[in-house]
Amino acid sequence: EVIENHRKKKKEAQKDGKGEEEEEEEEQEEEEAFIAEMQMVAEILHHLVQRPEDYLENVENIVKLYKETILQNLEEVMAEHNPQYLIELNGNKPAEELFMVSAVLSRNTSQRGKFKSIDSIVLLLINRSIFIFEHH
Numbered sequence: 016e017v018i019e020n021h022r023k024k025k026k027e028a029q030k031d032g033k034g035e036e037e038e039e040e041e042e043q044e045e046e047e048a049f050i051a052e053m054q055m056v057a058e059i060l061h062h063l064v065q066r067p068e069d070y071l072e073n074v075e076n077i078v079k080l081y082k083e084t085i086l087q088n089l090e091e092v093m094a095e096h097n098p099q100y101l102i103e104l105n106g107n108k109p110a111e112e113l114f115m116v117s118a119v120l121s122r123n124t125s126q127r128g129k130f131k132s133i134d135s136i137v138l139l140l141i142n143r144s145i146f147i148f149e150h151h
C-alpha cells in the first residue's frame with residue numbers, strides 16, 4: 016500500500032512539475048511511515064502465540080505420519096467403495112464454498128436416494144481433494 020502510494024505520488028509529482036526537493040521530502044516521509052508500520056507489525060508478531068504443532072518441522076512429521084499410516088488405508092477403502100456413492104471436490108477452494116457444495120450435494124443425493132441419510136456421509140480430505148461417501 017505504501018509503495019503504491021509512493022508510485023502514485025511520484026507520477027503526480029512529475030505531472031505537476033514539483034521540484035526535486037519536495038519529492039525527496041515526500042519520499043523520506045513515506046519511508047519513515049513505512050518503517051514505523053513495519054516496527055508495529057514486528058511488535059504485534061512478537062506477541063502472537065504459535066502452537067508447537069504449527070511449527071514447520073512438526074507439521075511435516077504429522078503429514079509424513081498421515082501418509083505412512085492412514086492414507087493408504089483410506090485409498091483402499093475408497094477404491095473398494097461403490098463409485099456411484101463417491102463425490103470428489105477440489106480441496107483448493109475456500110472452506111465456505113466446499114461446505115456449501117458438500118451440503119447441497121449430500122442433501123440432493125440423500126433426497127434422490129443415492130445416500131440413505133445425511134448422517135451416514137463421511138468427508139475425507141486427501142491430497143487437497145475432498146471425497147464424500149456413505150459410511151455403512
